[in-house]
Amino acid sequence: MALNEIKKKMNSIQKTSQITNAMRLVSTTKYNSIVIESAKYDAYSQKIKEMVSSVIRPDIQYDLDASPVVDEDGNNDSLINFHSMMEVRPVNKVGFLVITSDKGLAGNYNTSILKEFRDQARKYRKDQIEVLAIGAPIAKFCRENGYHLAYERYHLSDYPSFTEVRNIIREAVNLFKDKTYDELYLCYNHSINVLVNECRFERILPISPENIRHLHEENKDKVDPQVLIEPDVNQVLDFLLPLYAQTQIYGAVIDAKTAEQSARMQAMGQATDNAEKLIADLQQEYHHERQKRITNEIIEITNGANAQVKEKKG
Structure with missing residues (x-):
């Protein structure tokens, strides 16, 4: 999943959790x-x-x-x-x-x-x-x-x-x-x-x-x-x-x-808890994908640098 998609999903779930938490508080008061x-x-x-x-x-x-x-x-x-x-x-x-x-x-x-x-x-x-x-x-x-x-x-x-x-x-x-x-x-x-x-x-x-x-x-x-x-x-x-x-x-x-x-x-309390767990999982996936992307970029840079070095030696 792309980083932007993960971020949009996290924002959407965060807004939902705010609504369910507000409803939980209202029901608690009632x-x-x-x-x-x-x-x-x-x-x-x-x-x-x-x-x-x-x-x-x-x-x-x-x-x-x-x-x-x-x-x-x-x-x-x-x-x-x-x-x-x-x-x-x-x-x-x-x-x-x-x-x-x-x-x-x-x-x-x-x-x-x-x-x-x-x-x-x-x-x-x-x-x-x-x-x-x-x-x-x-x-x-x-x-x-x-x-x-x-x-x-x-x-x-x-x-x-x-x-x-x-x-x-x-x-x-x-x-x-x-x-x-x-x-x-x-x-x-x-x-x-x-x-x-x-x-x-x-x-x-x-x-x-x-x-x-x-x-x-x-x-x-x-x-x-x-x-x-x-x-x-x-x-x-x-x-x-x-x-x-x-x-x-x-x-x-x-x-x-x-x-x-x-x-x-x-x-509503359970829905809020589930949303928070889902957000935590998505955050972990986001960091994993971001780290993987950074690693791939470093590998690409390293490979490019090695190729240039080989060309100069050749």
Whole structure:
């Protein structure tokens, strides 16, 4: 390779490494901001789960036809009968709420989610599956592979507000109430720490003593089994069930965004490291080629000088 070509390639890779490093720093800043909120919300979510596991018990009768309550904004158009979340029925169709990222350059972030969804979807026929797609990758995957999209949402912000996610929660609950599906599963990336993410696949609907048995097991040492409920169970559920839906779905979105920034930070850091290694290799090749060229020039000069000496002697 010519020296000029090597130099141009080094300059090009150097500019790329500057971009990837800048993106790594941006992702690091975003991760440090959202991971704090994610940890706080996770603690809040665990408390809600403990409360749900203490209220929903086999020996209590629930009014599944209770009227929905007015939301905090008093908006009648957004009313949801959250008590319908407790209706257990034969499973003819299942819903998958899958959270992916619209933005790229995040390593295998989307790939791992799509693989998890594909593995879980194989347990059912395609006509049994309804997908709530968050992000373009899962929507594209479903269209290409023949899965029906019941809901689509794109371009959530890096710091999603509850207002952004409210429509997703409303749609997920209403589709269950309308019997579009009989069970709903969440599929998303969970951030364990800055270096490790894992796919999570969780059933969130319906809520019943049988379906939240694991919560009873997890919280049996935290919850008083003789807890008193006032004024009555159904009024407590009017308050508690909306919170449960919100914490499950909004919490998953926040967690997924944290994992996304973690994945992008690692991917851009790795890209920067690879660029630096490539530049070092090219620098070595450049010096080798330059040295070889100098050596060849010295040999040519020496040979020319020797030829002149021979001509003079001759």
